[in-house]
Amino acid sequence: MDFSFTPEQLALRAELVKFARRELNEGLADRDRSHAFSREGWSRCAAMGILGLPFPKEYGGSDADVLTTLLAMEALGYGCRDSGLIFAMNAQMWAVQTPIWNFGTDEQKRRYLPRLCAGQSIGAHGMSEPDSGSDSSALATTATRRGDRWILKGTKTFVTNAPIADVFVVFATTDRSRGFMGLTGFVFEKGVKGLRIGNPIEKMGLRTSPMAELIFEDCELPSDALLGREGGGAEVFSSSMEWERGCLLASYLGAMEHQLETCVEYARTRRQFQRPIGKFQSVANKLVDMKVRLETSRLLLYRLAWLKTAGREAVTDAAIAKLYLSESWVQSCLDAIQVHGGYGYMSEFGFERDLRDSIAGRIYSGTSEIQRNIIATQLGL
């Protein structure tokens, strides 16, 4: 395994860090307080080519490979303090664009991908329901054929980007007798008859990424809204989750690196009892633990990218990486607050926002408990 990057990849990383610091962080504290999404930041990221990174050039993308894409998301995590914006972009790129790219018809790819890559449209992905979270086989939303149309009934909840979305990828059951193998994916635009978007949902963190319910009241979709084959929804959903996990984790990696550097600088300059606080072992040890978590996280993530690039099966590795990086990001936030003492607890310094944002990582894209279940299964337990 060789995890060295080319000069071009490193230049891209440096360029994205500079861009993110300059263009994405202004006014964040106010946006966090008011739960406001930055459409301007979104457009700037699209103009930088971030939203199109791994997608084919013919659909407005850049044809970037897995490692380059991860490195770009890592750079964004390092330079951009607006975790909600990064989360919203990831939600679109991996859970909307990727399924369309992998399973869409040529017509669907042509219709949706160029606008999504260019930031002209925003995408949302609906899977979770009020009574179905981790257990995707318990979906209650149904899709039935009526003539040349599909009729959707049900409610999707925790839908990131829903209040601002133009394009939706949604999963419903078309054959309950087939359990999770009876799921089917659909892609369609806002404005379809019978689709109602609920009020924005307030959250503990990631407040700059808007979220709402989607309510389908005999919602009529045209026959060409089918995404992939009928009954192939589990496959469509799983493929997007693998990308989503990897790339969301990459942004945690960048954020942890930035946090460690900030803490080291503080520990070297903040003096108590006539010496820098970093000279006290209890503080230094926290920073060492942050460093060890950062580097082990990096190895897990790059190894996952290496396996995916080689076309190897990576179920266990993806679960280990998701579990370890999301838990490490939470612990890194707690340590950063502790190292900064009273200042760390104050909103002005941003560490409490990072902590609120980080908690979500233990829940979305498969909870830490589900990742442990997957690993246990792979151990034959």
Add this chain to the structure above:
Amino acid sequence: MNPEVQREIHDFLVAEFALERTSIPAGENLLATGIIDSMGILRLVTFLEERFGFEASDEDMVPENFTTLEMISAFVERQGKR
């Protein structure tokens, strides 16, 4: 149908997914009853691959191969003929 293959799969399903039961009828819909769900399919396929020495592809993951014990057994036996 190889009864030995079907018995081994049956015993695995009972031991792993239906602890409160002693048997699963060969024609019972395992997907509709939730005996096999999206997590369980991972465990089942890992078991089948290791025990019967083949590698399942994405195209194999369809209800026609996993809805009943009979279908799973037939799917495993087809692997030997590939």
